[in-house]
Amino acid sequence: xxxxxxxxxxxxxxxxxxxxxxxxxxxxxxxxxxxxxxxxxxxxxxxxxxxxxxxxxxxxxxxxxxxxxxxxxxxxxxxxxxxxxxxxxxxxxxxxxxxxxxxxxxxxxxxxxxxxxxxxxxxxxxxxxxxxxxxxxxxxxxxxxxxxxxxxxxxxxxxxxxxxxxxxxxxxxxxxxxxxxxxxxxxxxxxxxxxxxxxxxxxxxxxxxxxxxxxxxxxxxxxxxxxxxxxxxxxxxxxxxxxxxxxxxxxxxxxxxxxxxxxxxxxxxxxxxxxxxxxxxxxxxxxxxxxxxxxxxxxxxxxxxxxxxxxxxxxxxxxxxxxxxxxxxxxxxxxxxx
Numbered sequence: 050x051x052x053x054x055x056x057x058x059x060x061x062x063x064x065x066x067x068x069x070x071x072x073x074x075x076x077x078x079x080x081x082x083x084x085x086x087x088x089x090x091x092x093x094x095x096x097x098x099x100x101x102x103x104x105x106x107x108x109x110x111x112x113x114x115x116x117x118x119x120x121x122x123x124x125x126x127x128x129x130x131x132x133x134x135x136x137x138x139x140x141x142x143x144x145x146x147x148x149x150x151x152x153x154x155x156x157x158x159x160x161x162x163x164x165x166x167x168x169x170x171x172x173x174x175x176x177x178x179x180x181x182x183x184x185x186x187x188x189x190x191x192x193x194x195x196x197x198x199x200x201x202x203x204x205x206x207x208x209x210x211x212x213x214x215x216x217x218x219x220x221x222x223x224x225x226x227x228x229x230x231x232x233x234x235x236x237x238x239x240x241x242x243x244x245x246x247x248x249x250x251x252x253x254x255x256x257x258x259x260x261x262x263x264x265x266x267x268x269x270x271x272x273x274x275x276x277x278x279x280x281x282x283x284x285x286x287x288x289x290x291x292x293x294x295x296x297x298x299x300x301x302x303x304x305x306x307x308x309x310x311x312x313x314x315x316x317x318x319x320x321x322x323x324x325x326x327x328x329x330x331x332x333x334x335x336x337x338x339x340x341x342x343x344x345x346x347x348x349x350x351x352x353x354x355x356x357x358x359x360x361x362x363x364x365x366x367x368x369x370x371x372x373x374x375x376x377x378x379x380x381x382x383x384x385x386x387x
Contacts, residue, residue, distance in 0.1 A: 050228040051169045058162040067151040068112040073224045074145040084213035121150045121185040149185030161198040175229035181222040211385040232295030237311045238302035239266035245370035248274045294319035301326040309335045324357035
């Protein structure tokens, strides 16, 4: 979404009309679920996707019509068995797509795009609100600033969560989606696996911080996709970072002793995910040390995922990175549905 807002700002400022195409509801085995978006301009799709294939192609055609008529509207695709065969799709189900017209030079939308960039840059929780009744007028919400660029009912804030949803209440028809999270991924250890992992996680929307106590490894040139690279003392993490309930942690330091020290501190935080690299034998040894030195009960270790990553028989650092990223994508998706 950050890239999309940058495109919106650039194109509207250049005098070009746009259409923001959003899947606002879906059921069945559709290509993309609610929250999928693409931005369409006079030359066609600019960025984003709602799943590709014939539905996306038809949606681009409809977006071209919106640019002509300068009017927003909603359209439903009912992908029955016959429709699937006719459209050449491999998925079925129903999809509701909203085509929101964004007029060139619109000052309100430009201010929203600029504010969104500020929130992305500062790592704040951010929600995008589309007023379906008001021609798709968009606005933002942050806990610090409240509603930005849109008049929304007070009760809406209580319904904002991680999962995108359409809300119809008290005469309002609103589509809301969290488009940025304050949560980050703290990667402890800047070795070969971390160097492969951070760019993969960044590419799928995780905000990464790489940490090591070795200056020759904690270098920004090794982690161009990380928000920060921190040279820290593994025994005193709170001097360098604060880990919240929105944050993830991947522990892959250079040795068992450092892993144990880091895990002990993470177990005292509310981190939503703690993954630790290593074998089952290493895991047992570290847990024993944590029980003996810190007095942690066995049930607390249920918070730790170890060995980290999906069991795909990964061996190389790049393969391990893929397995870890896949596990975290799955964890994030399940968490967002909760």
